[in-house]
Structure formats: structure tokens, C-alpha cells
Amino acid sequence: MGCGRVGAELAKRLLSDGHHVTVVDLNQASFDRLGSDFAGEMVHGNALDEEVLRRAGIESADALCTVTPGDNRNLMIAQMAKDIFMVARVITRIYDPIREQVYHELGLETYCSTTIGAGIIYDFFTTGTNRAHSEPTGTKATA
């Protein structure tokens, strides 16, 4: 859900790993980020709308990730996916660290890109290591 920089990058990686990937975005132009050779599915619509989620195949999805620019939008989509459509794995990106903490405690799988980003820069300043580029490229995510 959300075809910004993160959503597009993630979709391309998962697709090249052989997964069936559908990307949903409010704005048709966002799909340009996927490149013209993208072989996944693109659904243009509001992911807060159950009909759009159905159209995107949520009923048969194994996992869903929400990376729209709105924390609340992500939280609402995630709860719809989990509680209505019973998607097995739902991952939610949240910018606000405190809100992330609250929903994490409530059982959502969340991550806060603010905290993670700040942590990387902090490490760079305090230890001189650049965690953003310390791993060999091409490492496969196992999540």
C-alpha cells in the first residue's frame, strides 16, 4: 500500500524474489517509480476503501505492507487487513515514534523509520560506522 520510494523499491525487490506483488496507490503517476518493465500488478485507488483492497486481491494475500505517507492511513489500512481480511502478516511503517510504540504494544507489527534513520546517523557520528552501507549489497531479506 503506497507506491512512494519505499513502496516501489520494496515491490521491485519482492517481485525479483519471485513473489506475486500488487501495489496500490491513490495517484496513478506514482506507478512510474516502478519502471516500465514492472511485471507486478498496479491498482489505482484509495486503500482505505474495502472495495479497493478486494480489487487488489487482499483476500488471498499472505502479507501486506503499508508505506503510505500518512501514519494514520497506514494504521487504519493495517487494522483493516488484520481484523477484517485476516491477512497473516501485516507490516506498518509509522513516522511518529510514540504512536509506533503504542500500536506496537497493541500487537501490530510496526517499525518507525524516524527512529531507525536517526539511529544510523547517530552511529555514524558516535562510532564512525555507516550502517547504511556496511552490509554487502544483494543480501536477501528473510522477513
Add this chain to the structure above:
Amino acid sequence: MQRARRYVLVIGGGKVGYFLARHLLERDYEVTVVEKDPTRAANIEHDLGPASVMRGDGDEMAFLATTGIERADVVVGATGDDEDNLVACQLAKRKFNVPRTIARVNNPNNVKLFRALGIDAPVSATELLMGLIESELSGSELVRGIAVKASGANLVDVALPELSSLVGKRVDQINLPDGEMLVCIVRGGRPVIPLPDLVVDRGDELIIYSQTLDVESVRESVSH
């Protein structure tokens, strides 16, 4: 014993939030409106006084904590965005233990979802408005349903069609399905109590209590 003034925190100072706050202030509630847009916040401050508005993001936890939310009796999510109302109410309930949360629901399809996600009272203005407008449209068979709180029960207003088989029947001869009850007859614009020997007349409107949300089926049951 005198009851303490109830404290209502209203998230969102658009038209709904503003008029709600004004109304509640007139009824002696203590009210704070949270509004992030500076112009809107300034307008509310001008109209309702500086104590009634705080400028900030109603979903930002750090800011919410400064609004006295933990002593609020009710939090109302009144913005035009369902996701913002949902999250504001969930934070209020789960993080600040606010006893009652009311969310404005803009997309009527979200009413059920909000209830499932812990909102005490999701209120769909769109749904109410659609019902009211529908009932004002000319035509004899229009039905309006009014949800009775969050109970799942409805009051349904049925204008009897000309050819309804109920016309000429006594109230005690009307067989409604289980879970439905005739509670009032509106005749010539006035409510009439449906005593057993009252005869249903052409042009009557029946107000029916129904335990289901299926307004159409109520109409079906009396329209033939």
C-alpha cells in the same frame, strides 16, 4: 451532590468540530478543540475564547498529552478524515484511558469497522444525511432508518404505499416478522399510539422498531 462539569475534547475544528464545541459550551460542558490549521484555530479562539482551542496535531501523542486528555470524559474525533478520527480515538482510549470515544465517520462503510476497532460510537453524518434527504424526496415508499445508539437496532419510518394490504387492517391484525414492532403511526403529521383496535389508513406512516440493520427487509414486510 453537584456533578462535575464534563470535559469533552474535540479533535478537529472544521465546521463539525466548531459547531459541536459551541453547542457544548452553551450547555455548560468544558470543551477544548484541537486544530492544527493556524487560521482555523485563530477563528475558533476569536469566537469561543482562548480557553476553548489548542493548536496542534490531534494525533501527535506528545501534543495530546498537553491537552488534559487523561481527564476527558469524552473524546470526539471530528475531522473530515476517517483515519485521523480512528487513530485519535484509539489513542484516547488505549493510551489515555478515556471512557468514551465518539468518531465522525465520513465513509458510511467504515461504521462497522470503527466499532470493531474499539470506537464506542461511530457516527456517520453521511448516512444520516442520506436517510434524511431520501425521506424528503417525493415518493411514497421511501424508508428511513435511524440507528438506536450502537445497539444494532433501528427505527424505520415507512410511508405506506397506496396498495399496501395493511390499509384497512387493525393494528392487532398486522403480523410483523420476529424482531420487529410497530411503535407509532404518523397520521396527518401527528403521532398516534398504535392501540390494538386502531385501523391503518391510507397515507399513514408506520414507525417500526427493528432489531436488524436491514432497513429494506422492514420495508418489504409492510409494503405488500
